[in-house]
């Protein structure tokens with residue numbers, strides 16, 4: 001196989017990894033479906049809203065570790081592929097010049113330790129930036145146990161860096177990846193990224209990913225760690241990737257996780273990042289999971305607003321953001337419209353972009369509960 005064939009194989013193997021935002025709900029990237037590169041290139045939405053064709057790939061799909069859920073684990077029987085730093089940069093540059101790709105997300109299996117593997121990822125990025133003068137989007141994975149100076153260099157080259165935590169704490173990680181060290185190898189690099197940003201007065205964004213449903217972890221555990229890291233390591237996104245069993249791994253007989261659980265976690269992550277909620281606001285069931293039958297904002301509102309509705313003509317921004325059916329953009333519209341006149345009817349709200357049926361049970365309009373019809377279902 002030539003280097004392009006190897007890259008195709010690596011990229012298809014990599015398709016399972018969430019990388020960048022692909023929609024407001026944070027759903028997973030979807031293949032662009034353009035032959036012959038289907039599965040290699042993904043439409044990704046950049047922080048400013050621009051869409052780019054992103055190549056997600058691996059430096060190598062060989063790995064010396066044996067994480068229980070992972071298709072790349074050592075000893076699993078499948079065709080592995082590896083590209084040198086020169087090959088990776090050259091093949092990507094050819095694709096970029098043909099207009100097929102505009103950005104690269106580069107990760108790797110671990111071969112020769114996390115530090116050596118990180119060196120190879122950095123070398124690919126260096127060649128791409130220096131020799132091929134690539135100025136587009138670059139997302140580099142930080143390997144478990146990477147050193148501070150490696151992280152600093154990766155941050156100089158990349159627009160985004162990420163470390164996959166996989167599990168919310170040491171005990172849960174032991175059920176997924178027995179040879180990864182949670183605090184030292186995974187949390188420490190995430191905190192180093194933030195400390196380097198502080199030292200330099202800025203830098204690329206950082207993200208992490210959890211496997212959901214692979215280690216009997218609860219949503220409470222996942223969201224507690226997420227909330228801490230959003231605050232302390234200033235992550236710009238947390239990705240939740242539902243567990244799917246991979247044949248030939250120790251967890252192959254474990255059932256796949258319900259996609260609705262992943263969706264509820266993403267909704268909650270938005271509440272933490274964009275709606276002013278904190279961990280203590282979240283509503284969990286007796287097992288420590290988010291209710292699947294209610295949007296997490298509605299679950300909170302049923303407990304707190306059903307008997308103390310928000311007066312939409314007086315409430316401040318943070319109060320308005322707590323109302324189901326009202327998002328950050330709608331809050332601004334409501335505040336603007338209130339300067340022109342009072343909000344009196346649900347139809348007034350609908351015109352402003354509020355999902356009126358959702359908001360109605362939790363609001364007052366001029367001191368009155370708005371008349372609304374309960375949904376049939």
Ligand code: SF4
Nearest residue numbers: 063065067070073109
């Ligand atoms: S270290 Fe990464 S690539 Fe290797 S088995 Fe674990 S999760 Fe998979």
